[in-house]
Every structure is written in structure tokens, then in C-alpha cells.
Amino acid sequence: MKRSPLALFVVAFVVALMLYFGYHHARRSGPNFATHLTQSSLAPDFTLESLDGKTMRLSDLRGKAVLLNFWATWCGPCKIEMPWFVELQNQYASQGLQIVGVAMDDASKEDIGKFAKDMGVNYPILIGKESVGDEYGGVPALPESFLISRDGKIVDKIIGLRGKAEIEDSVKKALDTHAATNQASASGKNLVSP
Numbered sequence: 777m778k779r780s781p782l783a784l785f786v787v788a789f790v791v792a793l794m795l796y797f798g799y800h801h802a803r804r805s806g807p808n809f810a811t812h813l814t815q816s817s818l819a820p821d822f823t824l825e826s827l828d829g830k831t832m833r834l835s836d837l838r839g840k841a842v843l844l845n846f847w848a849t850w851c852g853p854c855k856i857e858m859p860w861f862v863e864l865q866n867q868y869a870s871q872g873l874q875i876v877g878v879a880m881d882d883a884s885k886e887d888i889g890k891f892a893k894d895m896g897v898n899y900p901i902l903i904g905k906e907s908v909g910d911e912y913g914g915v916p917a918l919p920e921s922f923l924i925s926r927d928g929k930i931v932d933k934i935i936g937l938r939g940k941a942e943i944e945d946s947v948k949k950a951l952d953t954h955a956a957t958n959q960a961s962a963s964g965k966n967l968v969s970p
Contacts, residue, residue, distance in 0.1 A: 816931075819844070819924045820911035824878065824902035827889045832876070832902055835928065840874045841950035842924040843943075846909065848881035849891045851918045853937035858895045860940040864947055865899045871951055872926065875899040880909055880918060921946075925953035 819842075821835045834842070845861065847854035858877075865875045879888045879901055892901045909915040912922065916935075923932040923946045931953055932946040 816929050819922060819928055819930050820908075822908045822911065824905065824908060827885060827892065827901050827903070832900060834876075834924075837874050837876070837924075838928055839926050840872045841868075841926055841947070841953070842922075843873065843875045843947060843950070844912075844922045844924060845875065845877045846880050846904065846912070846915045846918060846920045847877055848879060848918050849883045849888060850881055854919045855895070856937060857919060857940075857943070858897060860943060862896055862898050863940075864944060868947055868951065873947060873951060877901040878904040878908065880904040880915060923947065923950040925950050927953070929953075 819834060821833060823831050823833045826832050834844070843861065843864070845857075847858070861875050861877070865873065877892070877897065877899060881888075881904075883891070885903060888901065888903065912920075919934075919937065921934040921943070922930055923934075925931045931950050934943065934946060
């Protein structure tokens, strides 16, 4: 029985696809991939290098509400939301918002810096590491953002592109968490005080 060259090509292509996706799934399925960060989980701390060569720790931002955005230069939806982040940083910085971008691609630091400059980014961009992505559940899709309260807890997670209004609502939620905590503490003190 003679086999068609087209059929052999299709079989080889399917096998190649299976190997490719199997490899990447196994690579991304390290011990931390299954970690499910939920609302009120403490955001995993990390130390990463910024575009200007300084190091930044997430825990250094305690007291601020943080929008932690995992992105890449090749990501089309990332290019759509970055100008919104610039506007949100301008609008809410005085209320304690700090947006932090984590570049999760293989582009050089110079290319990432040029991309950020061309996009008018006004917030820190850090050079991501796969280990940090794994701490945040493997970051299976880009963009992916985590809204972190002033006390370092995750209050919301956004996977993929959402509308600016929805992102802004999540920012407000992260900013308001501190006020709600203070009100709860104050009302608790009133209950204890004579």
C-alpha cells in the first residue's frame, strides 16, 4: 500500500504540534504552575531589574495600591491597554497607585526600553523572569494583571484584554481596600473603648 506524501506531511505536522505544545506545557507546569492565587492571597514578593538597571522589590511598594501587569512587546492586546495604564498612573498616582509592568518576552533590554518609550510609559518596567511568572500561576496568557492592595494582598486578577472602565474599577477597588481596612479597625476600636 503506497502512502500519500500529503498524508505523511499532515501526520508529521500533527506530531510536531503535539510535541511543541507538550514541551511548553511541561516547561510551564513546574511546581508553582498550579498555584492558584485568590483574592486576599498575599502577592508573591519578587526582586527584578528595571530598565534603568536598578532592582525593585514588590514589597517595597507596601502602602501603595499596585497594578502588576505582565506583558510582552509582541502582545497586541498589551499595546492597546498600555496607554490606558499611562492615563491611570497619571490620574491615580496622587491617591497611591503604582503601576508596574513586567516584560515577559525574550526581547533585549534595549528593545523593551525603546518599546516602552515609544508607548509613552510613565511607570516602572521590569525585566521578567519565568520563575516570577510561575509564582503568579504561570502567566498562561498575556496581558495578565494583578491588582494588589496597600497591604500586599491580591484584590483582583485580569486575564487578557478588558475595557478601560473595568480596569479602572479594579484600580479603585485596590485603592479603597486601605480605607475599608482603616474603617474596620476604627469601628473595632470603638467597640473595645468605653
